[in-house]
Amino acid sequence: MSIKRLEKFQSYNMNLVDLQQQQALKRYIARSSERERIASELQTKNPLEVDTPERVTLRKAIIDPRDGLAIERIIGQDDLFPISYLEAGLQAARPVCRIEIRDRIGRVLGHATGFLVSPSLLLTNNHVLENYDSAQFSRAQFNYEVDLDLKERPMKTFRLTPERLFITDQKLDFTLVAIEDMSADGAKVSDFGFLPLIPQTGKGLVGEYVSIIQHPSGAPKAVAIRENQIMDVFDDYIHYSTDTMPGSSGSPVYNDEWIVICLHHAGVPDPKDAAKFIANEGIRISSIIQFVVEQSANLGEDQKLLINDIVKGWEVQGPTTEEMVVEELSDSWYEGSTGYDTQFLGDDYEVPHPIFRSDLEQDVAQLKDGSNVLHYTHFSIVMSKSRRLAYYTVVNIDGNQLRKIGRNDKWYLDSRIEIEYQCGPELYKNNPLDRGHLVRRLDPVWGDSAERANKDTFHFTNCAPQQSKLNQKTWLDLENYILDNAENSNLKVTVFTGPVFRMDDIIYRGVQIPAEFWKIAVIVKKDGNLSATAYLQTQKNLIEDLEFAFGEYKTYQVPISKIEETTGLDFEDLRNYDPINQLESTIGYVIDAPEDIKL
Template sequence: MSIKRLDKSQNLHMDLVDLHQQQALQRYIARSSERERIASELQTKNPFEVDTPERVATRKAIIDPRDGLAIERIIGRDDLFPVSYLEAGQQAAAPVCRIEIRDRLGRVLGHATGFLVSPSLLLTNNHVLENYNTAQFSVAQFNYEVDLDLNERPMKSFRFTPERFFITDQKLDFTLVAIEEVSADGTKVSDFGFLPLISQTGKGLVGECVSIIQHPSGAPKAVAIRENQIMDVFEDYIHYSTDTMPGSSGSPVYNDEWVVISLHHAGVPDPKNRTEFIANEGIRISSIVQFVAEQGSSLSNNQKLLLYDIVKGWDVPDYTPEEMEVEKLSDSWYESSRGYDTQFLGVDYEVPHPIFPSDLEQDIAQLKDGSNVLHYTHFSIVMSKSRRLAYYTVVNIDGNQLMKIGRKDKWYLDSRIEIEYQCGPELYKNNSLDRGHLVRRLDPVWGDSAKKANEDTFHFTNCAPQESKLNQKSWLDLENYILHNAENLNLKVTVFTGPVFRMDDISYRGVQIPAEFWKIAIIVKKDGNLSATAYLQTQKNLIEDLEFVYGEYKTYQVPISKIEVITGLDFKELRNFDPLNQLESTIGYVIDAPGNVKL
């Protein structure tokens, strides 16, 4: 790792590097006699005869039987490769990147190496990305290479997203961190592929040659090919004679099949001359896998989903994402459901359902009894046949009677409407999509029917696929603000919510995923007048070809007329009570804090 000494934080990095080097030297010295014995045996025997039977069995299993010279290479009798070896090496190099370590001010503290191990996760050293903050400020730079004319290729930079996933360990000196899936210029990180992590031991044998792809001293990508051997194998570490330089920390160490066998992290310093090194050390991939596997029970379901491409070949039951419970309620459950009350705010303040234009009206999913509106406890929903999602939901919130009831996460298909008009669990399985409540779970939970209302919000008719950060942060902030005011001021509030259906919404598992969502909140002000405010929040630029990525987006307060234009719904007189109604702007105002809302 290449680091300039600028401040205290950088000195801490150097302390970690020195610590790992000294620990590596201690391991090297402790095994000196054993290593000499093995070296002596390798003079007359080959790696298959020297290493343990278990590791030898795994090594042989990795070899492609069509490569007739593979075993000859391992035992050192032949150095011939099929020409495809070079192509495979180029493919193995693509997921390797330079890491630019930055502080919170954007200053560059140094460079290291890392590599993708799934479409969303990157592996490097703990002493490179030591903590959440360092990861948050640093960037991964792919394609930092020179071409055949020795010109630099265009570099592609991606930020880390440790809020999605971050596991690190100082002893094993590794960090596994999430990375944004689309860069600022629109490049997909998935374009670079990834290096799978194999959990079995024995991917490299003592005496076998290995290669390292690295960014030495932060320079363009370089490779040390095969002129180096595995010298010793410890429980968690491997020593080898590969050439590396500062900046190579976090590099993958490969066997001849370009399978990653260890994560390079330290040199073994010569005790007689601290400026020289007598070996290099990497952390065994099998040890990193074991550590990650032991964290399974403490990870969230979304974190387990991010790990899916890594662990699907491992035998680790704790990483199986929880299956959502899906049931149907009896017809009698719905008999007492009156749904949304249009006169909830008062007989003089009736707020009717919006009117559909004729073309949209034909797309409303009818109930089995021929009606158009699904009524639940304190809220109602109108569904789209073609999109299998709600056109809108509308809920009554009584701030004077709100109750706190726990969450169960058992989801229901509604028996009153055909299943073909409902997006069920098949849409949300094994991805980062949230089942985003349209009617927020807490909103209708008031009065004597609070428990029933809580249960009703867990219908698939009441959810829409939302990128998890939108659902868990920004949208939630707005919902909290509305509910907080209803509760603290004993207000009654009516809230309409729905997705924006656009022709260019991406299609995923047969469903077009909405990129924008809207809300309209209606209250009676202290002066006796209605106030109706509309909000729009977007997932645009957060969704790209089934990859769900994380970037900046904003919530806007917009005119109700704007919602009418983009949804086709007609809210009639409601727009007359909108404080933005008379403004010429159709964009609206950014809502960064509650004080920005115009009532």
Template sequence: MSTKRLDKFQSPQMDLVDLQQQQALKRYIVRSNERERIASELKTKNPMEVDTPERVALRKMMIDPHDGLAIERIIGRDDLFPISYLEAGLRAAKPVCRIELRDRIGRVLGHGTGFLVSPTLLLTNNHVLESCATARFSVAQFNYEVGLDLKERHMKTYRFAPERIFITDQKLDFTIVAIEEVSADGTKLSDFGYLPLIPQSGKGLVGESVSIIQHPSGAPKAVAIRENQIVDVFDDYIHYSTDTMPGSSGSPVFNDEWIVVSLHHSGVPDPSNRTEFIANEGIRISSIIQFVVEQGTQFSDDQKMLLNDIVKEWEVPDHTGEEMVVEELSRSWYEGATGYDTQFLGEEYEVPHPLFRSDLEEDIALLKDGGNVLHYTHFSIVMSKSRRLAYYTVVNIDGNQMKKVGRNDKWYLDSRIESKYQCGPELYKNNALDRGHLVRRLDPVWGEAAEKANKDTFHFTNCAPQHSELNQKSWLDLENYILDNADNANLKVTVFTGPVFQMDDVIYRGVQIPEEFWKIAVMVKKDGNLSATAYLQTQKNLIEDLEFAYGEYKTYQVPLSKIEGMTGLDFENLRNHDPLNQLESVRGYVVEAPGDIKL
């Protein structure tokens, strides 16, 4: 295998490119002797035995159990694939783009390759986009391909947004940069999808075939499909013999599951002929992710939210300096707590606890005394055993008796329920997750027991892991609006709140993190009728026919029946007092300001 030298636009950085190639060659030579020794000791050339047992085990975990021939392909005994392999490859190709390097007056300097790794972030090499200035003048060109008719498809061009985020490292030779979400002709970047990055090791074994989707020499998109094999794996790099050409820098290297194994960046020069190459080198995805994680203290909250789309379970050092003080209150603290009052709005307006769908009843966490409802001051909570979070909370709010009480700096585990059913400091410590109050701190803080109610809201049972974007910026103060501005008869409101539990919620530190949260606000209007309005906050497009930007949390007013369907909770007669329930074919409304709420 041979290739030409790298891209012409790299001429100002040829010293860096030469250095990268020489370092790659040094790694190759040092490892060659070791590789031969291992194969000799094992008396085999089988790559499944040459690689470490730990990496082999990790690789097996990533294989779809329905693909019975996967292991045979990996060890080179069989080349049969399900036909869906080609379909998956086409899907993996969509987020790959040509990067056109331009100067400040628009002159084209050369080309590279990059690919989307989140709805708004692109990954390429440092030697392609080495600075914010370079990115600011350059563009990403998607859909630059030749179709079945052998004609070029219509290319979509997007500008970079390095002011939002620009992360680069010369040693690992990578750059992550934000990109505008709409092209000049109005095409959404989300139309091209993205390639998720998996931080775990073991995505590619020595001897396993790999594929590269690339823009060789700046030409339309091409693929080197299973051309050659991984020849070695280092701490931060992978060597493979797949063919590439100038312009391929920044291309994704895939295994047979079309999972990105590495970021292509350099050739390994032949020491006896500098015009030839004996292998190619890519940077391991796990190393890139680790670098980003270790830089976490340098990022703003907005940048962390952008990066969280790359690796949802990423962890960054806690930069707030806040010590989480955790205590457990005595059993006497809870004596006399009656919790939520179902007749708070009036005897004739009883609002009972919701019923559970039959398959969920066994998952309700029981208290040590046999009950299943945790009562606090003016609010109550029902917990899930499997999720270790609240199924729902419900609180009585009396706007006429609200009091100002300072925040509490301590968080509490509830001694009335087994600790294994509560997510404590082990989930929230040293990361960017907020300990989001489900019952808002101010809601039950009224009347003579205001101070006790304030303290009660700092129980981990009333806590849910939330991204700061959700907890601090987007979740409108619905209770305040309803109390202060609505046609509310007596300034009293009952509010149910909870997470939406989905099977595909990401797992972090053993806990599935909810991506959606809901509220139901109930009050008596001056005309004597109940009003029950439901709200959903999400970054998923769960509501049809609504414009929605993935990655941005938005609040929707939705039919109460939709919340019932998503949660498995039955609010019985309450849905009949929902104004949206009376309208046909209503799926929901975006709530951007309190005045958008329909009571």
């Protein structure tokens, strides 16, 4: 490579790093007020009280019960560790390597950090290895450390093998690439172990201290231990105060259990002094895993096997299906449950239950008392006999009275309906199927009966098996956006949700697994009129005239008539309040972000 080409490469790399830093700064500035609120709370509360109940639940689940001081460290009341903590740190450091970035003739262009996440795969930043060629010519150097005598240990160098697997994304700034099994001098990459990745969120809480192992400026391996506090958590990123230097890009950031919580990638530049940084930013491991899983559908069989090496053991992280407590509540629990209120939005805005198409009426499961609607606290459900899942759920959401209630670890079979009409724990045991809430857990949790509503959402009747590629974040963001943007002062929303039942749905353990889900949200607008919007999340090419990649879940805003046609449910007058009602029923809008919704 000529000097001119080298300068061009370095300039491009600097521009990419600068872009990542500027985007990190925008995120930092946008959350300034929220971060100040969190910092204020942390002065009187601890991370277990400040972070969300869901994230706290997982954080507790991954603590070794034999470590009696773990909770004390998290809440900042004790810095004592068992001496084995240092040994565990050494073990967590072995999979970390220096990446030597080279061109096609072997010229060294720079250095960064990476780490093994399986016996054959290495993780680093996109701005470190941004394409196939850069990975092909670069090298991973393990054991680049100094010993007790401050002498360098013998370094082991391995080639990367992107021809076996290469997945990268500039937005999340990560690259996952295969590595050769044996170096030229006969060293085995498996001797260095790997850092297992946990897909669930909540591995690091706001206010908790973290550590980072790195090759700063390409120097021998170094560690910054617990002088680094998580400042903020975004959808895909974490901000923390960690001592890092150039060359630290691609480093793992650990919690106190030496579990990787994010991939370090950028500093947050001080807008008042370009030479200083006010925070550092890492990409959340859960976001990287979600991206990789979504991409795996398009990979060859050999590549899928490599990905499987990462996902092994995911089902045992946190509470397992076998540990799930399943009970029945007494009949007295349901006494007085009136369920969904059809006039919840106001006396002049009745929103009735949908009417079933005549050929579906015989498939509606009856309760033991002869009725056909299961009433819970602030929501109701109608079940299918043949599918053993809900035809639909409908919930009243009062945004002014929402309360934060911790998750319930118990799931319930409903004693009011025959067991044969409910899919229980046997469907979800030892597989990656999610037990997806149809009525979202937080939606009915409002008012004086919030705790009761929270418990009610954990009925198997409110559960549907959802495949791992389902984009739950986009799906759940819909209700948040609609609620946040309801123009009437009452902030009330009615939401219908259900699966799409199709004849060609795959059969698993005797149950047909829905490939699609729908939702209808109803609000009262400022002008006094109703607004009813419908959404379809699918991995099938059901909607004409739209670009679509088979195997990927996408969310569409569709006319209510499309949902009626697809499900056999008649929502009567609601279609007249649909802002896209005039469109043909086969056309909709892709929802990439909540702001794409047409209210």
